[in-house]
Structures are given as structure tokens and as C-alpha cells.
Amino acid sequence: MPLPSILDVFRISIGPSSSHTLGALRSGLLFREKISRHDLNNCHIKIELCGSFALTGKGHLTDKAVVCGLNGMDVEKEGEKFLETYENIVKRGYVDIAGYKIPFNPEKDISWNKNLDSLKHPNTVRYRLLKDGNVIDKEEYKSVGGGMLNREKVKIEIENNAENFKNLSDIMAFCKKNGMDFVKFVSYFMEERYSTNKKKLHLELLKRWTVMKRRIDEGLKKEGTLPGVLKLRRRAPQMFREYLENLRSFRMLSEEVTLTSIYAIAVAEENASGALVVTAPTCGSSGVLPAVLNSIQERYHLQDSKIVDALKVAALIGMVVIKNGSVAGAEVGCQGEIGVACSMASASACYLMGGSIEQIEFAAEIGLEHHLGLTCDPVAGLVQIPCIERNGAASVSALNASNLALLSRAKHQVSFDKAVETMMEIGKDMNIKYKETSLGGLAKTINSL
Ligand code: SF4
Structure with missing residues (x-):
């Protein structure tokens, strides 16, 4: 494909x-x-x-x-x-x-x-x-x-005879040869392959960023219970209030990562309530990327246009995974959802912090590597436990992955493309109980349902 x-x-x-x-x-x-x-x-x-x-x-x-x-x-x-x-x-x-x-x-x-x-x-x-x-x-x-x-995947194959990029290594080689970074590559690719010019692409991404931010804002305010048999209470508003309280009393470790995590939980709770979200790469994992980008935007006072560029970098990672792997929990478990979301967020954070394409690739690899093997076993078939907290945890991992890549000068052994291959291999071997069927794992821990 x-x-x-x-x-x-x-x-x-x-x-x-x-x-x-x-x-x-x-x-x-x-x-x-x-x-x-x-x-x-x-x-x-x-x-x-x-x-x-x-x-x-x-x-x-x-x-x-x-x-x-x-x-x-x-x-x-x-x-x-x-x-x-x-x-x-x-x-x-x-x-x-x-x-x-x-x-x-x-x-x-x-x-x-x-x-x-x-x-x-x-x-x-x-x-x-x-x-x-x-x-x-x-x-x-x-x-x-x-x-x-599935029919759309086939359609893309038939309609596209233009130059194909095999994987991220291929894209990096192309970027080097043509003096491009990942942002320029995505703009070039979308124009060449999908006839989407820069202006249209910018507007489409801005629209998506607006939806992402709205989910954070509203998720931090909306109280009440999420739909479904678990009767789970929304926690983001209360966590946000306590975060602000604790800031004043100096009882807070790692303030920035905590806030990022709360943002991710706010979006994931909105998603669980059936609200309009942006897949990144899926709904279940839709809190990770907005949380990371919002946190960095606030801290460094970045313009929305810079965040749009970061979305291009994040999307490129998702595009490669969709091409060579899977983002479906039912095919590969949560490694394909939260793992890939973390990878996308790690890459975009690294880009915003000035990382080179090699460092961005490394950040994406770290983000995915440490979610390999992650199962999808949602309790009661709801996208709530473990999904909501998992968004928070992965957003924090993304910040860390970006930092590690930036500090390591991009030297590493396992490439991002190899991590994707490994994810697929693990996904094939993973027992069906752990692939969005709620037949095993955490889904079985609450017996009264
Ligand atoms: S546990 Fe399953 S349903 Fe929940 S976010 Fe992960 S892949 Fe999606």
C-alpha cells in the first residue's frame, strides 16, 4: 500500500x-x-x-x-x-x-x-x-x-501509481537528497500525491487543531458520569483544580508532565462520552497528541501555525504505520493505538524542540518501542479503563522520548521502521483475547459486570 x-x-x-x-x-x-x-x-x-x-x-x-x-x-x-x-x-x-x-x-x-x-x-x-x-x-x-x-485501502493502491515511499528510512533519504525537513516533505507529498495545496492543507489542519483544543478546554470543565455500565466519573476537572491548588502549595512533582497528562485525560474523557474528536491515529488514543502539543504551545507561546507544522510531523509517523503496519486495536492490540499515538507525539515534540530529522525519527522509535506488546483489553467493552489513563501515561512518555532523543544526538540501534515491523510481528502472535475483544486481561478483572 x-x-x-x-x-x-x-x-x-x-x-x-x-x-x-x-x-x-x-x-x-x-x-x-x-x-x-x-x-x-x-x-x-x-x-x-x-x-x-x-x-x-x-x-x-x-x-x-x-x-x-x-x-x-x-x-x-x-x-x-x-x-x-x-x-x-x-x-x-x-x-x-x-x-x-x-x-x-x-x-x-x-x-x-x-x-x-x-x-x-x-x-x-x-x-x-x-x-x-x-x-x-x-x-x-x-x-x-x-x-x-478495507475498500479504501484498495482504492488508494489502484489510484496511486506515483512514486512510492517504502518506509521512514526511504523518506529520510529523500529529504536529505532534496534538502527537506519532514514538514516540507509532508507539504510536498500532499501536493504531489493528493493534489492538496499548502493553503488547503494548512486550513484542514488548523480545523483539526481547533477541535483538539476544544476537547481539552471542554474536558477540563465538564463534570459528571461517563456513559456505560462502569458509571465512571469524569476526573479531569477535579484533577485540574487540584493541580492548580497544589502548585500554590508546592506539593507538585514534575508540574509540566502532570499538566500534560491531565490534558490527555480531559480529551480521552470527552472521547469516551461520544464527543467529536480527531483521530491521532485513533479515537481511543486521541488525547495523547493534543495534550503534548497544547502543553508545549502554552509553555513556549507558539503560534498555531507552528503547531500545524508539528501536526505534519506527527501525521507522517502515523502515515508510515498505516502503510506498513496497523493502528487497529483489534489487529495488533493497544500498541497500534496508544503506542503509535505516543510515537507521533514524541516526534512532534522533538520537532518543536528543534530536533533534526534523525532525532525526530529516534523520538518516534522510542515512543513506539516502549509500548510494544501492549494489549487491548477494555473493561466492559468501553473505551474507558484502561484507555483514559493510558492516554495520560503515553503523553508523559512522549515528552520523555523527545528529551531522550534530543540528548542522545540521535544515535540508536533499532530504527523506527524496525519497531513497526516488530509491532506487527507481536500483533500477529498476540492472543485474540487481548485484541479488542474484552475476553481477557483487564477486561476480566471486574467480575461484577
Ligand atoms: S485499550 Fe483498546 S480500546 Fe483502549 S485505547 Fe487501547 S486499543 Fe483503544
């Missing part, structure tokens, strides 16, 4: 999961488009959620997302009202496709198939369109991580 677009890494998404919520919603949009050529009178739609979609789909709002997708939801414009829209569809009892009111009752029309054995991909959804009881159209979609569907 060629290098994807920067906008495949940073998608504006509804929480809590890019693969299980955004990917599921986008599959609904695609099926809607596919069937809109039919005469839809007297038609019904049946949906089968399979594998990890069935095992953790309730907590990840997968069923609600497919219904909103079928009904044509525009995530950027209407995503904030995702749950409200779903409730309205259920109440009125139909989905609206191409002017037809197709009766739909989630209780009867969505089935949950928890069997993983027969699947080519753990995140699979099957749609059938029936007319007078006969199947007249059907489709199967696989959500491969970060909100991307």
Missing part, C-alpha cells in the same frame, strides 16, 4: 472508537450510497455485526454508528448530535435513504455474531438489502483502523 494522506491519519470523528464507531458509521454511508440506485419500496435492511464489532460493539456504540451512517449522517456537521440523531431514528422507526423511508428497528434488524473464526478481519460488518423477503443487494466491510475501511 502507498503512503496514505495526512487526512487519513487525522479524521474528525465521533468518539469513542475510530474503528468501531467512525469506521462503522462510514460503512453505513457506503452501503447507503450503494443501494440508492435501487427502487427501495418495500425494502428492509439487515445488519450483522461480526467478531470484535459484536464483542465490544455495544460499548463502542457500533450499532448506533451503523444506523446513523445508513441515515446519511455528516460527521463533521452533525457528529456533535450523534446520540440524539440515533434516538430520533429509533423513535420514528425508519432510515431515510434517497427519499425512501425504510423501516428499521435496531432490536430486530441488527444481529450480533461473536464468532471470530470464519472472519478475514475481526472488525467486520455485513449488510443485506431485502425486497419482499429476497436479498437484492449485500456488502461486507472491514474496518481496518483509524476510521478507514
Whole structure:
């Protein structure tokens, strides 16, 4: 697969999961488009959620997302009202496709198939369109991580015959030859490969940065309980208040890293509540990068344009992983989500602190290396425990990775590309219990659920 677009890494998404919520919603949009050529009178739609979609789909709002997708939801414009829209569809009892009111009752029309054995991909959804009881159209979609569907990966391959960059080492060699840093490379690449000029790219990234910052601001203010059986209380506002108190009483170790961690938790709590977030590279890990960038921006009073450049550096790391690896917890565990988020944040922090491309590569490698083997075992299938705190922990690791890379003058043995290869190898060997199925690990520690 060629290098994807920067906008495949940073998608504006509804929480809590890019693969299980955004990917599921986008599959609904695609099926809607596919069937809109039919005469839809007297038609019904049946949906089968399979594998990890069935095992953790309730907590990840997968069923609600497919219904909103079928009904044509525009995530950027209407995503904030995702749950409200779903409730309205259920109440009125139909989905609206191409002017037809197709009766739909989630209780009867969505089935949950928890069997993983027969699947080519753990995140699979099957749609059938029936007319007078006969199947007249059907489709199967696989959500491969970060909100991307398998069919889009194939499309990128077919459409792109231009120069391909194999991995980060390849890109670094190209940068050296052409006197570019990573920021210039990403701008060049997006123009050449995806016909996105610098101005458009800047505006798209600025839009994403605005959403990221809004999640920090609101996450620090919103009190209450997160959705789901755990009845978890939001902690970011209280932690932030106590942080400020403790600053005054000098009872605070590592103030800056603590604040970064609180920012990450604020975003992760927003994500868990189903708010609009930016995948970086996924929803579950969407707190790490904004926290690190916000913290550095505040400390050094950086302009938003500088943060946009840092987003380009972070995205490049995500792009390479999507190309050569995976960012889906259901494929490789949390190493592909939080591990990659940490790697992206480490690289962008290192860039902001003046790191060379070698030091940035090293920071990205450290960020990923120390998350290798990390399992995905969310309690009750919710993106809450361990996900929320894990965002905080990874944001701190990213600051450290950046510092270590800057202090080590970029000398290291294991390359970032090798770390990605290793992540994939571990992911293949990882027991299915630890790949977003909630069948093992921490998911099993709370027995009363
Ligand atoms: S444990 Fe990690 S990969 Fe799994 S849902 Fe949580 S954040 Fe995503």
C-alpha cells in the first residue's frame, strides 16, 4: 500500500472508537450510497455485526454508528448530535435513504455474531438489502483502523501509481537528497500525491487543531458520569483544580508532565462520552497528541501555525504505520493505538524542540518501542479503563522520548521502521483475547459486570 494522506491519519470523528464507531458509521454511508440506485419500496435492511464489532460493539456504540451512517449522517456537521440523531431514528422507526423511508428497528434488524473464526478481519460488518423477503443487494466491510475501511485501502493502491515511499528510512533519504525537513516533505507529498495545496492543507489542519483544543478546554470543565455500565466519573476537572491548588502549595512533582497528562485525560474523557474528536491515529488514543502539543504551545507561546507544522510531523509517523503496519486495536492490540499515538507525539515534540530529522525519527522509535506488546483489553467493552489513563501515561512518555532523543544526538540501534515491523510481528502472535475483544486481561478483572 502507498503512503496514505495526512487526512487519513487525522479524521474528525465521533468518539469513542475510530474503528468501531467512525469506521462503522462510514460503512453505513457506503452501503447507503450503494443501494440508492435501487427502487427501495418495500425494502428492509439487515445488519450483522461480526467478531470484535459484536464483542465490544455495544460499548463502542457500533450499532448506533451503523444506523446513523445508513441515515446519511455528516460527521463533521452533525457528529456533535450523534446520540440524539440515533434516538430520533429509533423513535420514528425508519432510515431515510434517497427519499425512501425504510423501516428499521435496531432490536430486530441488527444481529450480533461473536464468532471470530470464519472472519478475514475481526472488525467486520455485513449488510443485506431485502425486497419482499429476497436479498437484492449485500456488502461486507472491514474496518481496518483509524476510521478507514478495507475498500479504501484498495482504492488508494489502484489510484496511486506515483512514486512510492517504502518506509521512514526511504523518506529520510529523500529529504536529505532534496534538502527537506519532514514538514516540507509532508507539504510536498500532499501536493504531489493528493493534489492538496499548502493553503488547503494548512486550513484542514488548523480545523483539526481547533477541535483538539476544544476537547481539552471542554474536558477540563465538564463534570459528571461517563456513559456505560462502569458509571465512571469524569476526573479531569477535579484533577485540574487540584493541580492548580497544589502548585500554590508546592506539593507538585514534575508540574509540566502532570499538566500534560491531565490534558490527555480531559480529551480521552470527552472521547469516551461520544464527543467529536480527531483521530491521532485513533479515537481511543486521541488525547495523547493534543495534550503534548497544547502543553508545549502554552509553555513556549507558539503560534498555531507552528503547531500545524508539528501536526505534519506527527501525521507522517502515523502515515508510515498505516502503510506498513496497523493502528487497529483489534489487529495488533493497544500498541497500534496508544503506542503509535505516543510515537507521533514524541516526534512532534522533538520537532518543536528543534530536533533534526534523525532525532525526530529516534523520538518516534522510542515512543513506539516502549509500548510494544501492549494489549487491548477494555473493561466492559468501553473505551474507558484502561484507555483514559493510558492516554495520560503515553503523553508523559512522549515528552520523555523527545528529551531522550534530543540528548542522545540521535544515535540508536533499532530504527523506527524496525519497531513497526516488530509491532506487527507481536500483533500477529498476540492472543485474540487481548485484541479488542474484552475476553481477557483487564477486561476480566471486574467480575461484577
Ligand atoms: S485499550 Fe487501547 S486499543 Fe483498546 S480500546 Fe483502549 S485505547 Fe483503544
